[in-house]
Amino acid sequence: MHGMTTYFLRRVLLIPITFICITFLVYTVLRLVPGGPIEQAQLQIKMAAMQEGGASGISDDMGDLQIPEEALNELKKYYHLDKSIPVGYANWLWKIVNLDFGRSYIYGEPVLKVIISKFPISIYFGLIGYFASWLICVPLGVTKAIKHKSSYDTATSVLVFIGYSIPGFVACLILLVLLGGGSFLDVFPLGGFRSDNWAQLGFFAKIADQLHHTAIPVFGYLIGGFATMTILMKNSLLDNLGSDYVRTAFAKGLSEKRVIFVHAMRNSLIPITAGVGHAIGLLFAGSFLIEKTCNIPGMGLLGYTSIIQRDYPIILGTLVFLVLIRLTGNIFSDMIWALIDPRIRFGK
Amino acid sequence: MFIKIMEIVFLLAAGYAFTHKLLPWVFIKTGKKLGFKMRMTPIWAKRIRRFKTIKRGYYSFIIITTLFVLSLFLELYVNDKPLAIRYDEKIAFPALKEWGNKILFFVNMSNFDKKSDFGQIGNDSVDYRLFAERCKNPNFASNAIKDKNDEIRDLKDELGDIPVPDKYSDEDEIADYNDLKILISDIKKEIGEIRKNVEIFTSGKAWIIMPIYPYSPYEHILDLPQRPPNKPYLAHPMGTDDSGADVLAQLFYGFRISLSFALIVAFIGYSVGVIVGGIMGYFGGWIDIAIQRFIEIWGSIPFLFTIMIIASIISPGFLLLAILLVCLRSWIGITYYIRGEFYREKAKDYVQAAIAMGAGEWSVMMKHILPNSLVPLVTFAPFGIVSYIGLLVSLDYLGFGLPVGTPSWGSLLDQGMKYIKYYPHLIIIPSVAFAFTLFTVVMIGEAVREAFDPKVFSRLR
Secondary structure, three states, X not given: OHHHHHHHHHHHHHHHHHHHHHHHHHHHHHXXXXXXXXXXXXXXXXXHHHHHHOOOOOOHHHHHOOOOHHHHHHHHHHHOXXXXXXXXXXXXXXXXXXXXXXXXXXXXXXXXXXXXXXXXXXXHHHHHHHHHHHHHHHHHXXXXXXXXXXXXXXXXXXXXXXXXXXXXXXXXXXXXXXXXXXOOOEOOOOOOOOXXXXXXXXXXXXXXXXXXXXXXXXXXXHHHHHHHHHHXXXXXXXXXXXXXXXXXXXXXXXXXXXXXXXXXXXXXXXXXXXXXXXXXXXXXXOHHHHHHHHOOOOHHHHHHHHHHOOOHHHHHHHHHHHHHHHHHHHXXXXXXXXXXXXXXXXXX | OHXXXXXXXXXXXXHHHXXXXXXXXXXXXXXXXXXXOOOOOHHHHHHHHHHHHOHHHHHHHHHHHHHHHHHOOHHHOEOOOOOEEEEOOEEEOHHHXXXXXXXXXXXXXXXXXXXXXXXXXXXXXXXXXXXHHHHHOHHHHHHHHHHHHHHHHHXXXXXXXXXXXXXXXXXXXXXXXXXXXXXXXXXXHHHHHHHHHHHHHHOXXXXXXXXXXXXXXXXOOOOXXXXXXXXXXXXXXXXXXXXXXXXXXXXXXXXXHHHHHHHHHHHHHHHHHHHHHHHHHHXXXXXXXXXXXXXXXXXXXXXXXXHHHHXXXXXXXXXXXXXXXXXHHHOHHXXXXXXXHHHHHHOOHHHHHHHHOOOOHHHHHHHHHHHHOOHXXXXXXXXXXXXXXXXXXXXXXXXOOOOOOOOOHHHHHHHHHHXXXXXXXXXXXXXXXXXXXXXXXXXXXXXXXXXXOOXXXXXXO
């Protein structure tokens, strides 16, 4: 166990290093690339002013249009744009460590507050999607393994391949077209987290409304991991069914049910269970597309709109959270793996 | 209609023959001429034989390669410019030139045809569709000529009202009289030109060969029955998008762009992955550990978000986007497998023998070990291509992919999202094309895996 402890200690110590590398990279890109934060902000304000002044013809003082002095100063101060890149980065990092993420200039609120308010929504959809995929993929994988090479196996394989060739957000789009009340059926709402009048609904109506809005995005999440998880389950059970201890269990006269569901199943679930941590990271990565498609105001949509609106404090804040979630998720996965599978010993 | 179908069937047959008969033949012949040994090792021959027996994968392979090779010639049969056009003594090949410009990106032939060279009035590009209509109906000008003649008659009447100027007339009267005369002679000249124009069309000195599907994805069609987007109808069997561009043409060009993008990303990514993985596995030691740490860090970059950030700032083109994807992601996956293969192969006797005979490190790695560690490369390639196609579509859908105006499935989906209530074809058509393409590639991948790395599960009952 000693080797394991140092292994995980080393992994945990690697988090800050990795974190610094990634954020430094993005910070440098944002600073170096022409059209970084400051230039973009200036351009944006110019454009807005031009659109306003469009009716009155092209204004003569277009060249004088500038980002308001105070906003510019705030931006400069926050990112230390007047200093060199390493110094500016170190200062920014220090602020992040002190949980000062700056202010969003779209929302006008502290970044941390905005991000935290979006978190539960993403987690809600992600978790339900993840559990749904467990509920569907594990039984499917198991039955496929048991009936390997039967017609049932072939038929479901086709389903799996179709699932693999349709990304989650495309599935959501198709469902929204077919069931979203456009040209075809009107079964589900066209995206959104809740109805606008959610607060006025009764208790059960609230639940019904929430579920109504949940179905399509969850299907998208489900499709995203469906094929991989089913095949993983099937292959790992098949591997185990061919192994010696299963042969022994059969040899000592146990029933097929008991061998499969008690002996082999327990070991076959290990790879999927260990994927929990990775799933946390994927959950947020995949959510850009699904949250945009279904118009769910979660982390993904926040990241997307902040990039479109060039709300740099939010962009960097979201990046910080994404990186941290992914890094901890990976370690979490390894830990679970080591916990449930005594054969796995990291650090040797 | 029947002729169109025959043309399409012929095109597909030609594509198949070209891709699967002519190309391999040429490849083998030139290989032999250049002195390469064109015999496969028995194990590869066996794998390929096994792949051919898995029908669903083999047929998918034939379908997708034929379609891809055909799509390399798209300009020649899905285009708003004609293959060939002749007017009097002037002959031009606009579509052919456009295709040449696309394929041989270093040449830049002008495929601009001035209107006045082709019997139309003006200095901008020829209206090929109008030209084609005139070819079909050479009497197009009879009304115009009649109108002009009427005009001349009216003018002559007017001229009759004005007294012929003599030395007593003032300047204005003389000017009016002369203007009218000039006008009449001008119109007469115009009639002459129209007559000449008609004569050329009727005498068969003007003809045009339009492509099978005469619309281009870059063309914003103006004479649509309603404001774009248009739902599917006879002339545009898959409708148009909101800029008036034909959806079917965009699908074809989007197929080519998606697939070639995925192939390029996979190719560059795998080359880098092979080199890095090879170095890791071959040298081992601290080099291995250092690169492993680096990959660990690099791999934890939330790469979709990072690409979105970078793309929002620099809006990359085709090649830059591909390189960005390679740098951030596509080289990592294969590296570990190649590393493992190199690790295993290095210990084998033939490698030791090669080293003992004095082969250089690079040549041991690339000439001796690599050919024996290609299995993961081949089995992963189709799935890699699937994910890169998906990635490009996702990025285009989010608006951070290829430049605006490039025909792509993702931007069609994005438009479909905008008009989700009223124009479902903008979502359904690209997603069906997308799912079909990915499904065929997945089928290939599955068959390749089965053929190259067969898993036999034994179990007791």
